[in-house]
Amino acid sequence: MLEIRNLHASIEAKEILRGIDLKVNVGEVHAIMGPNGSGKSTLANVLAGRPEYQVTAGEVIYEGKDLLAMAPEIRAREGVFLAFQYPVELPGVNNTTFLRAALNEAHKHRNQPEVSAGAFLAMLKKKIQLVEMPDTLLNRAVNEGFSGGEKKRNEILQMAVLEPRLAILDETDSGLDIDALRIVAGGVNKLRSKDNAIIVVTHYQRLLNYIVPDFVHVLYNGKIVKSGDKELALELEERGYDWAKDEEVAAR
Amino acid sequence: MNNSDLTVEKFANEQYKYGFVTDIETDKLPKGLNEDVIRLISEKKNEPAWMTEWRLKAYRHWLTMKEPHWSNVKYDPIDYQDIVYYAAPKKKPKLNNLDEADPELVKAFEKLGIPIEEQKRLAGVAVDAVFDSVSVATTFKEKLSELGIVFCSMSEALQHHPDLVKKYLGTVVPYTDNFFASLNSAVFSDGSFAYVPKGVRCPMELSTYFRINASETGQFERTLIVAEEGAYVSYLEGCTAPIRDTNQLHAAVVELVALDNAEIKYSTVQNWYPGDKDGKGGIYNFVTKRGACRGVNSKISWTQVETGSAITWKYPSCLLQGDNSVGEFYSVAMTNNMQQADTGTKMIHIGKNTRSTIISKGISAGRSNNSYRGQVRITRKADNARNYSQCDSLLIGDKCGAHTFPYLETNNPTAQVEHEATTSKIGADQIFYLNQRGISTEDAVRLIVNGYCKEVFKQLPMEFAVEATRLLSMSLEGSVG
Numbered sequence: 001m002l003e004i005r006n007l008h009a010s011i012e013a014k015e016i017l018r019g020i021d022l023k024v025n026v027g028e029v030h031a032i033m034g035p036n037g038s039g040k041s042t043l044a045n046v047l048a049g050r051p052e053y054q055v056t057a058g059e060v061i062y063e064g065k066d067l068l069a070m071a072p073e074i075r076a077r078e079g080v081f082l083a084f085q086y087p088v089e090l091p092g093v094n095n096t097t098f099l100r101a102a103l104n105e106a107h108k109h110r111n112q113p114e115v116s117a118g119a120f121l122a123m124l125k126k127k128i129q130l131v132e133m134p135d136t137l138l139n140r141a142v143n144e145g146f147s148g149g150e151k152k153r154n155e156i157l158q159m160a161v162l163e164p165r166l167a168i169l170d171e172t173d174s175g176l177d178i179d180a181l182r183i184v185a186g187g188v189n190k191l192r193s194k195d196n197a198i199i200v201v202t203h204y205q206r207l208l209n210y211i212v213p214d215f216v217h218v219l220y221n222g223k224i225v226k227s228g229d230k231e232l233a234l235e236l237e238e239r240g241y242d243w244a245k246d247e248e249v250a251a252r
Numbered sequence: 253m254n255n256s257d258l259t260v261e262k263f264a265n266e267q268y269k270y271g272f273v274t275d276i277e278t279d280k281l282p283k284g285l286n287e288d289v290i291r292l293i294s295e296k297k298n299e300p301a302w303m304t305e306w307r308l309k310a311y312r313h314w315l316t317m318k319e320p321h322w323s324n325v326k327y328d329p330i331d332y333q334d335i336v337y338y339a340a341p342k343k344k345p346k347l348n349n350l351d352e353a354d355p356e357l358v359k360a361f362e363k364l365g366i367p368i369e370e371q372k373r374l375a376g377v378a379v380d381a382v383f384d385s386v387s388v389a390t391t392f393k394e395k396l397s398e399l400g401i402v403f404c405s406m407s408e409a410l411q412h413h414p415d416l417v418k419k420y421l422g423t424v425v426p427y428t429d430n431f432f433a434s435l436n437s438a439v440f441s442d443g444s445f446a447y448v449p450k451g452v453r454c455p456m457e458l459s460t461y462f463r464i465n466a467s468e469t470g471q472f473e474r475t476l477i478v479a480e481e482g483a484y485v486s487y488l489e490g491c492t493a494p495i496r497d498t499n500q501l502h503a504a505v506v507e508l509v510a511l512d513n514a515e516i517k518y519s520t521v522q523n524w525y526p527g528d529k530d531g532k533g534g535i536y537n538f539v540t541k542r543g544a545c546r547g548v549n550s551k552i553s554w555t556q557v558e559t560g561s562a563i564t565w566k567y568p569s570c571l572l573q574g575d576n577s578v579g580e581f582y583s584v585a586m587t588n589n590m591q592q593a594d595t596g597t598k599m600i601h602i603g604k605n606t607r608s609t610i611i612s613k614g615i616s617a618g619r620s621n622n623s624y625r626g627q628v629r630i631t632r633k634a635d636n637a638r639n640y641s642q643c644d645s646l647l648i649g650d651k652c653g654a655h656t657f658p659y660l661e662t663n664n665p666t667a668q669v670e671h672e673a674t675t676s677k678i679g680a681d682q683i684f685y686l687n688q689r690g691i692s693t694e695d696a697v698r699l700i701v702n703g704y705c706k707e708v709f710k711q712l713p714m715e716f717a718v719e720a721t722r723l724l725s726m727s728l729e730g731s732v733g
């Protein structure tokens with residue numbers, strides 16, 4: 001479904017990603033871990049097409065297509081979803097209006113009929129239960145004045161509505177209390193299927209107890225230095241990133 | 253330069269959609285202005301002698317005045333002798349309904365996307381269409397006249413209700429008021445007149461679509477709306493104009509009078525031709541709009557959505573004379589490309605316990621300049637006056653400007669005045685967030701801008717709000733990041 005080959009990317013002439021290779025098959029969940037500043041969000045944003053980043057080398061094939069050649073909104077309509085580490089506030093833009101506009105863009109792109117306001121509201125009622133979000137948040141402006149945890153839930157609500165093929169969750173667990181973590185993770189698990197794939201960026205093994213990954217990768221200084229199964233996360237927790245880095249250095 | 257700025261550039265290259273000239277024969281005077289021209293205008297319109305005199309007095313006063321240059325706009329000097337001061341359609345049919353109208357006119361309205369027929373059906377609106385200075389279609393008049401409401405063109409009012417006109421004309425905006433108002437008083441061609449008698453609630457929105465048509469014709473509309481004791485009326489004004497090469501001057505005057513317990517709502521969606529992307533050929537819109545809350549508990553609300561004109565100079569104001577009277581001003585002023593707007597309001601508190609609210613939303617895109625100029629004056633006798641002002645500016649791209657000039661004058665210690673101002677920019681991160689959800693940059697900007705204007709839009713009558721949203725989207729087309 002997704003194949004990243006030798007991806008290099010920089011921002012403001014500073015190279016952040018220094019040759020990423022990653023293959024994600026449909027139905028898989030991949031976790032990406034790594035210390036602060038190692039480039040996890042950069043990778044997520046480059047995949048989503050954020051214009052501030054320049055891709056200097058490499059390629060990304062998504063569903064057989066050149067992902068990097070697509071405009072960000074086209075990537076989204078093709079099923080790529082990014083749950084932001086820091087969701088942006090959109091003052092004045094009604095959350096429900098926004099969600100429906102987003103869904104209808106995807107529908108138009110796939111030549112599916114638009115969803116009527118009524119049908120959408122009915123659908124939304126079900127989806128908010130998935131993240132146990134109070135429906136008052138639907139009538140507010142997108143993320144405006146939302147607490148950190150509410151913003152994160154709102155991201156997963158959007159994921160639930162848009163049903164992406166490839167979801168990238170950038171530290172969706174950070175800022176969530178223990179109950180919220182369980183709820184949000186539960187929501188993600190319900191959205192997990194054999195027809196989609198999920199990349200979870202996290203610092204905490206705790207999240208991976210709920211969303212159990214098929215693979216775990218360690219990103220260090222713009223490179224994937226170690227990959228393994230879910231046991232790797234436990235090992236990292238015990239031994240720290242230095243251990244993973246040292247292994248890479250030793251391997252060189 | 254980032255991606256969103258590039259989109260701004262792209263947007264800025266859009267063409268004005270309503271550019272077309274309708275082929276209706278016009279009867280027009282030669283260019284230039286002197287006393288004979290004014291007499292001729294008055295004569296052509298078969299006006300009473302006092303009206304002719306009033307025009308002449310205004311003209312003589314105007315000759316002593318200088319064009320104001322205090323606003324934050326720049327333009328080449330206007331040659332007032334190079335303007336045609338009167339143009340009327342040659343065929344001047346008397347119409348009972350739209351079917352009798354000149355098919356060219358109907359076509360023109362259809363091109364505007366606001367066919368009168370649809371307007372009527374949608375909203376039960378009585379439309380008094382001012383087409384190049386002379387009214388050709390006035391509807392619903394009979395239904396209104398059963399209630400004693402007069403709604404007609406100013407020319408007709410001067411024929412059929414001269415005493416009413418005489419009683420109120422120039423009482424809010426005297427012919428000496430300012431340069432453009434004096435000029436208008438001298439040469440006004442037509443406009444609307446509405447009169448709602450004591451205790452009557454006007455059951456429908458009164459609406460006029462203005463349109464400049466004949467080439468190089470300055471437009472000098474004169475509108476007067478009177479609500480007697482306990483009366484209520486909501487008036488809608490909308491306009492678009494076709495493409496021109498030379499700049500066109502538009503200097504309208506609107507006067508509102510609300511007596512005891514009366515309420516007037518005046519809504520405008522303004523979309524004069526703004527000029528091409530270099531600012532060439534747009535309309536100069538120098539308007540004097542003022543309402544007098546003359547009676548106790550009276551209320552006047554101005555709501556405006558401004559998207560057009562090369563230059564806009566406009567300050568709908570309220571004179572709060574009656575005790576407990578209320579003045580409101582809700583405005584969205586959008587400028588793009590090379591447009592310049594200097595708009596705002598004046599709230600003059602004279603009576604006791606008078607209240608005013610100002611909500612101004614400026615949006616600047618392209619290389620445009622958007623200024624808010626607002627005056628709140630609390631006079632000595634205005635005990636317990638209150639004002640709340642909120643002036644927000646939204647910038648799209650980084651070549652445009654937004655300026656706020658609040659003037660506050662308080663002569664009474666019991667006054668409570670509150671002013672809030674914000675400036676925000678549509679951020680690249682907001683655009684990207686929306687892009688990431690499948691929404692294009694154009695639609696992203698629309699969503700944000702509509703959200704930003706919501707407070708003003710909700711003041712507009714439903715069908716007008718839809719139109720305003722559409723116009724705003726159109727003006728934003730090609731302009732945003």
Ligand SMILES: Nc1ncnc2c1ncn2[C@@H]1O[C@H](COP(=O)(O)OP(=O)(O)OP(=O)(O)O)[C@@H](O)[C@H]1O
Pocket residue numbers: 011012014016034035036037038039040041042043085
């Ligand atoms: N606009 C920018 N200008 C310069 N450097 C930047 C910019 N944006 C990001 N960086 C740098 O890129 C590097 C990678 O950042 P990134 O956000 O991808 O890290 P991360 O792995 O997600 O970290 P965290 O775990 O803290 O979220 C950091 O050193 C950061 O400072």
Ligand SMILES: [Mg+2]
Pocket residue numbers: 040041042085170171
């Ligand atoms: Mg990060």
